[in-house]
Amino acid sequence: xxxxxxxxxxxxxxxxxxxxxxxxxxxxxxxxxxxxxxxxxxxxxxxxxxxxxxxxxxxxxxxxxxxxxxxxxxxxxxxxxxxxxxxxxxxxxxxxxxxxxxxxxxxxxxxxxxxxxxxxxxxxxxxxxxxxxxxxxxxxxxxxxxxxxxxxxxxxxxxxxxxxxxxxxxxxxxxxxxxxxxxxxxxxxxxxxx
Amino acid sequence: xxxxxxxxxxxxxxxxxxxxxxxxxxxxxxxxxxxxxxxxxxxxxxxxxxxxxxxxxxxxxxxxxxxxxxxxxxxxxxxxxxxxxxxxxxxxxxxxxxxxxxxxxxxxxxxxxxxxxxxxxxxxxxxxxxxxxxxxxxxxxxxxxxxxxxxxxxxxxxxxxxxxxxxxxxxxxxxxxxxxxxxxxxxxxxxxxxxxxxxxxxxxxxxxxxxxxxxxxxxxxxxxxxxxxxxxxxxxxxxxxxxxxxxxxxxxxxxxxxxxxxxxxxxxxxxxxxxxxxxxxxxxxxxxxxxxxxxxxxxxxxxxxxxxxxxxxxxxxxxxxxxxxxxxxxxxxxxxxxxxxxxxxxxxxxxxxxxxxxxxxxxxxxxxxxxxxxxxxxxxxxxxxxxxxxxxxxxxxxxxxxxxxxxxxxxxxxxxxxxxxxxxxxxxxxxxxxxxxxxxxxxxxxxxxxxxxxxxxxxxxxxxxxxxxxxxxxxxxxxxxxxxxxxxxxxxxxxxxxxxxxxxxxxxxxxxxxxx
Numbered sequence: 001x002x003x004x005x006x007x008x009x010x011x012x013x014x015x016x017x018x019x020x021x022x023x024x025x026x027x028x029x030x031x032x033x034x035x036x037x038x039x040x041x042x043x044x045x046x047x048x049x050x051x052x053x054x055x056x057x058x059x060x061x062x063x064x065x066x067x068x069x070x071x072x073x074x075x076x077x078x079x080x081x082x083x084x085x086x087x088x089x090x091x092x093x094x095x096x097x098x099x100x101x102x103x104x105x106x107x108x109x110x111x112x113x114x115x116x117x118x119x120x121x122x123x124x125x126x127x128x129x130x131x132x133x134x135x136x137x138x139x140x141x142x143x144x145x146x147x148x149x150x151x152x153x154x155x156x157x158x159x160x161x162x163x164x165x166x167x168x169x170x171x172x173x174x175x176x177x178x179x180x181x182x183x184x185x186x187x188x189x190x191x192x193x194x
Numbered sequence: 195x196x197x198x199x200x201x202x203x204x205x206x207x208x209x210x211x212x213x214x215x216x217x218x219x220x221x222x223x224x225x226x227x228x229x230x231x232x233x234x235x236x237x238x239x240x241x242x243x244x245x246x247x248x249x250x251x252x253x254x255x256x257x258x259x260x261x262x263x264x265x266x267x268x269x270x271x272x273x274x275x276x277x278x279x280x281x282x283x284x285x286x287x288x289x290x291x292x293x294x295x296x297x298x299x300x301x302x303x304x305x306x307x308x309x310x311x312x313x314x315x316x317x318x319x320x321x322x323x324x325x326x327x328x329x330x331x332x333x334x335x336x337x338x339x340x341x342x343x344x345x346x347x348x349x350x351x352x353x354x355x356x357x358x359x360x361x362x363x364x365x366x367x368x369x370x371x372x373x374x375x376x377x378x379x380x381x382x383x384x385x386x387x388x389x390x391x392x393x394x395x396x397x398x399x400x401x402x403x404x405x406x407x408x409x410x411x412x413x414x415x416x417x418x419x420x421x422x423x424x425x426x427x428x429x430x431x432x433x434x435x436x437x438x439x440x441x442x443x444x445x446x447x448x449x450x451x452x453x454x455x456x457x458x459x460x461x462x463x464x465x466x467x468x469x470x471x472x473x474x475x476x477x478x479x480x481x482x483x484x485x486x487x488x489x490x491x492x493x494x495x496x497x498x499x500x501x502x503x504x505x506x507x508x509x510x511x512x513x514x515x516x517x518x519x520x521x522x523x524x525x526x527x528x529x530x531x532x533x534x535x536x537x538x539x540x541x542x543x544x545x546x547x548x549x550x551x552x553x554x555x556x557x558x559x560x561x562x563x564x565x566x567x568x569x570x571x572x573x574x575x576x577x578x579x580x581x582x583x584x585x586x587x588x589x590x591x592x593x594x595x596x597x598x599x600x601x602x603x604x605x606x607x608x609x610x611x612x613x614x615x616x617x618x619x620x621x622x623x624x625x626x627x628x629x630x631x632x633x634x635x636x637x638x639x640x641x642x643x644x645x646x647x648x649x650x651x652x653x654x655x656x657x658x659x660x661x662x663x664x665x666x667x668x669x670x671x672x673x674x675x676x677x678x679x680x681x682x683x684x685x686x687x688x689x690x691x692x693x694x695x696x697x698x699x700x701x702x703x704x705x706x707x708x709x710x
Contacts, residue, residue, distance in 0.1 A: 050703050050706075052701040052703070083700050083701065085700060085701075086700035088697070088700055090697070112703075112704055113704060114704065158701070160698070160701055162703065162706050164706075173706055175698050175701060175702050175706070177695065177698055177701075182695035182698065183695060183698070184695055184696065184698035184699055184701075184702065186702050186706050
């Protein structure tokens with residue numbers, strides 16, 4: 001079912017991972033098709049499962065008072081996913097779980113991308129600054145924040161659906177998020193238009 | 195350069211700084227530019243809502259009303275105090291949720307999605323832009339006058355500076371810039387106003403002594419019935435006075451857009467607490483100061499300057515600077531919210547809808563910015579050459595906006611039978627009745643405020659026409675489904691979201707992109 005893409009461009013050792021986690025989709029193929037048909041009523045379409053590589057940083061975040069040197073209390077675990085292609089981060093409201101995939105699958109996905117990819121260090125920095133920004137928004141002014149990584153960066157293959165098809169008027173391809181069912185329109189053309 | 199001017203310069207620089215800072219976060223896509231990426235918390239939502247709707251009116255109009263009519267002016271204050279909490283309680287959570295389910299970015303687009311017909315936008319957008327333009331122009335004039343008074347520079351230059359600063363930060367960051375500057379400005383307004391009130395009450399020997407002195411001028415000023423006593427009361431005008439700022443508030447597209455920018459629908463509940471707290475502290479103050487000005491400045495030429503003049507009399511120089519920054523804050527926060535709203539309506543509701551449907555996000559942002567600039571230039575030219583009376587323009591445009599939009603906004607969120615013909619009839623009748631009532635002088639003949647008559651006409655039109663056309667124009671199933679979901683408390687199921695998730699753009703596989 002899963003049709004991975006990638007040309008297998010060799011990737012440097014810095015970007016390779018051991019045993020990435022391949023997450024299972026929460027949204028079914030039928031639900032992804034329904035999203036497509038809501039945009040294009042009466043459309044016939046093909047659904048294809050794809051995965052997208054993310055760096056996963058688990059961070060322990062603790063706050064401390066303005067005049068205290070060290071943080072106290074257990075703090076909070078934050079799971080941050082950083083897009084291994086675009087470098088954009090997001091704070092996950094879930095802990096990634098799933099089967100272990102082969103490192104060749106990760107390398108194939110990463111190697112298939114053109115253009116510069118974010119390095120591990122950049123991904124780690126993005127994750128930390130995102131976690132910091134999130135906490136700064138909620139804590140009192142002047143409060144100190146301590147962020148410590150709980151283990152190193154791991155690779156995660158996040159599930160999505162690519163749905164392509166059309167009705168009498170339009171042909172389109174959309175990407176449906178495999179976790180929350182939100183969508184992104186990749187292309188839409190009028191029938192008869194190239 | 196005097197100390198007041200220094201304070202204003204620091205204030206302008208700080209506000210522009212916020213604009214520059216939000217440039218990075220605010221304009222990455224149209225959802226960011228227009229709604230701040232639906233990311234605002236309760237405090238920012240509430241104070242933004244309040245400061246953008248209070249406007250220069252609180253410093254000019256409220257003081258003037260109190261100076262001329264005494265405690266009668268508190269009818270307006272009552273509407274003001276309840277307006278924020280009513281708006282957030284009635285529309286806040288539901289409008290936030292429904293707008294996201296329907297994928298709406300602007301408050302006019304929200305109406306069109308709820309009442310699916312292009313005629314909704316064809317009617318609503320011009321009415322909104324027209325009224326908002328007049329309102330924003332009145333804020334320009336008030337800003338120019340305020341700056342002229344503090345700095346002593348000629349009106350034309352003062353106006354240019356005020357308009358320039360407002361446009362500068364609206365231009366830079368979009369909604370996020372406006373929302374955060376409005377938040378800061380609400381706090382400055384509150385501090386400034388309370389400072390004047392405390393100093394004013396000290397100067398008259400306390401509230402009781404002040405009231406006794408006012409009673410000696412005219413005992414009727416101490417009653418709620420106006421200087422001529424209860425015999426001369428026009429009950430229709432009192433009803434209108436309470437309506438304008440309480441429920442009238444819910445018809446302002448530029449105020450309602452802040453519901454759509456909340457981080458979560460549940461933010462509305464906490465925001466209404468903040469709004470109430472702010473209102474209770476802030477709103478009575480200019481009215482009380484205006485009344486006490488009768489004792490401190492009994493021979494004031496222009497009652498609109500009552501609050502300014504009291505501040506000048508009772509405060510030390512440096513404090514006048516801070517308070518003037520507060521007054522400019524009120525004026526500017528309203529003006530920038532209005533300007534942005536006009537830009538939004540032009541780009542999303544008119545240009546993208548009717549001219550260039552495949553407009554990109556970046557183009558949409560630039561159309562908004564261009565519109566803001568054009569409106570600012572036209573507003574400046576009118577305001578500098580032949581400035582109309584501020585209060586009249588504000589009340590007229592507020593009344594028309596309220597009469598045209600209050601029933602359609604409320605019914606959009608609450609009444610499942612409200613349909614397209616009902617909404618069209620309501621907006622047309624609300625606009626026409628309030629404009630005709632105002633222009634033909636029926637207010638004086640009947641003693642009924644145009645706001646009151648406008649709201650009654652538009653509400654009746656909505657109810658009667660909707661009920662009469664249920665069979666021919668049923669409310670579409672997807673709207674009913676969205677409204678049922680809106681009834682529930684809790685997160686929106688992703689499957690119901692019709693707007694696209696732009697953050698997924700970075701997850702499109704290369705071969706799917708190459709097919710384009």
